[in-house]
Amino acid sequence: MRHLISIEDLSRDEIVKILNLAEKFEDVARGSRTLKILEGKILANLFFEPSTRTRMSFEVAMKRLGGDVINMTAQEASSIAKGENLADTIKVVSKYCDAIVIRHPLVGAARFAAEHSEVPVINAGDGAGQHPTQTLLDLYTIRKECGRIDVKIAILGDLKYSRTVHSLIKALAMFDADMYLISPPQLSLPEELYDEISERAKVVKLEDVLEELDVIYVTRIQKERFPDEEEYRKVAGSYKITVETLKRTKSNLIILHPLPKVDEIDLAVDKTKHAKYFDQAFYGVPVRMAILVEVMKSERF
Amino acid sequence: MKDFEVKKNKRELVISKIKEGTVIDHISAGKALLVLKILGIDERTRETISLAMNVPSKKMGKKDIVKVENKFINEEELNKIALIAPNATINLIKDYEIVKKFKVKLPEVVEGIILCPNKTCISNAKREPIKSRFYISVKDGEVAAKCHYCGKVLKNIAEHLL
Ligand SMILES: [Zn+2]
Numbered sequence: 001m002r003h004l005i006s007i008e009d010l011s012r013d014e015i016v017k018i019l020n021l022a023e024k025f026e027d028v029a030r031g032s033r034t035l036k037i038l039e040g041k042i043l044a045n046l047f048f049e050p051s052t053r054t055r056m057s058f059e060v061a062m063k064r065l066g067g068d069v070i071n072m073t074a075q076e077a078s079s080i081a082k083g084e085n086l087a088d089t090i091k092v093v094s095k096y097c098d099a100i101v102i103r104h105p106l107v108g109a110a111r112f113a114a115e116h117s118e119v120p121v122i123n124a125g126d127g128a129g130q131h132p133t134q135t136l137l138d139l140y141t142i143r144k145e146c147g148r149i150d151v152k153i154a155i156l157g158d159l160k161y162s163r164t165v166h167s168l169i170k171a172l173a174m175f176d177a178d179m180y181l182i183s184p185p186q187l188s189l190p191e192e193l194y195d196e197i198s199e200r201a202k203v204v205k206l207e208d209v210l211e212e213l214d215v216i217y218v219t220r221i222q223k224e225r226f227p228d229e230e231e232y233r234k235v236a237g238s239y240k241i242t243v244e245t246l247k248r249t250k251s252n253l254i255i256l257h258p259l260p261k262v263d264e265i266d267l268a269v270d271k272t273k274h275a276k277y278f279d280q281a282f283y284g285v286p287v288r289m290a291i292l293v294e295v296m297k298s299e300r301f
Numbered sequence: 302m303k304d305f306e307v308k309k310n311k312r313e314l315v316i317s318k319i320k321e322g323t324v325i326d327h328i329s330a331g332k333a334l335l336v337l338k339i340l341g342i343d344e345r346t347r348e349t350i351s352l353a354m355n356v357p358s359k360k361m362g363k364k365d366i367v368k369v370e371n372k373f374i375n376e377e378e379l380n381k382i383a384l385i386a387p388n389a390t391i392n393l394i395k396d397y398e399i400v401k402k403f404k405v406k407l408p409e410v411v412e413g414i415i416l417c418p419n420k421t422c423i424s425n426a427k428r429e430p431i432k433s434r435f436y437i438s439v440k441d442g443e444v445a446a447k448c449h450y451c452g453k454v455l456k457n458i459a460e461h462l463l
Binding site: 108 | 421428430449452
């Protein structure tokens with residue numbers, strides 16, 4: 001693997017390889033073991049759109065492996081973008097570093113960047129397009145917390161616009177998970193995508209499947225998708241996970257969320273054993289470590 | 302029968318025979334202008350072009366024909382026509398004789414001829430050295446094109462030519 005642009009570029013075996021490698025890095029990610037296998041390597045974070053969490057996660061991953069990071073902030077990016085096109089920026093920056101992480105508002109920007117880069121490019125989100133490192137960390141979390149990926153999972157919230165959801169659904173289908181799709185009608189999964197995975201997915205109501213679930217994956221329902229505040233509040237309220245929701249679920253059910261969350265999960269849920277979204281955020285570090293090592297092909301340890 | 306023989310019979314001389322060049326026959330009626338567009342033929346082209354529309358055809362009911370004089374357009378270029386006129390046939394003419402005849406085949410990839418309708422797609426970025434790139438397939442009997450950059454799938458390709 002050279003670039004990581006879309007989860008669809010990876011085979012099932014390649015995904016498993018990354019997850020297995022991440023497993024080995026967990027103690028390094030926690031700081032309880034030192035492993036400097038990327039010493040002397042430099043990662044460039046090019047964020048043309050702010051995403052502090054993702055940027056920090058990559059930065060930590062690189063530094064825990066002994067590598068160094070150069071950052072371009074969204075503010076710097078916008079001033080560069082006024083004078084120079086993306087292709088030129090990539091050509092120059094790829095001469096400074098050993099790998100590039102890019103986040104960009106335009107769909108396909110990461111693929112285009114890869115075409116102009118001399119070093120591996122990792123897509124950290126391109127507009128409404130792909131966000132493969134998020135998907136890999138989601139899969140890692142499910143495998144880690146449930147012991148397998150072929151779980152029964154409810155995916156809840158904005159299934160229409162969320163790129164996180166689209167990538168995740170494709171990956172889960174590869175691993176034979178059973179998916180329950182739960183969303184307000186105006187935010188249901190695009191038909192094109194549904195056709196691809198229809199054998200593995202059902203559109204349901206949450207209350208009808210609660211007892212069966214291993215995982216509830218919650219995403220944000222954005223206010224901007226609704227004509228008015230009132231409509232938004234009605235819909236958002238009916239998709240909220242509360243302690244009440246959890247009364248009928250399996251005792252080992254886990255709740256995941258790509259974060260940041262607003263109020264789609266009641267704060268009281270955070271304290272329950274079901275809440276795994278903060279662990280999920282942590283797992284982003286070992287998973288990104290594995291990705292960095294994979295793309296930079298440093299010697300095995 | 303073959304278009305060429307029809308003309309030899311002088312039953313109907315829609316456009317005159319050409320001595321040398323490329324004849325694109327069996328174009329879906331009404332698509333001749335799009336064929337020219339796909340081939341990049343316009344007023345700056347040196348060759349003489351003649352074009353017939355709504356020509357009666359046994360096979361197709363009505364068809365369009367395009368003739369490009371003194372130029373053998375290469376096969377790869379001609380195959381792009383299949384995007385909008387899947388039944389088109391090509392006759393390469395030398396000394397009024399057909400020297401080669403073939404049916405257009407759908408290309409797997411086309412570059413720079415389809416405009417991605419996704420406004421947030423990088424292929425529409427103004428100042429980048431980028432050409433649109435689409436993967437072609439047939440879905441439910443319809444030609445579909447998928448954007449290399451944003452993954453958007455189009456079916457009505459004729460409406461999205463650059
Ligand atoms: Zn596109």
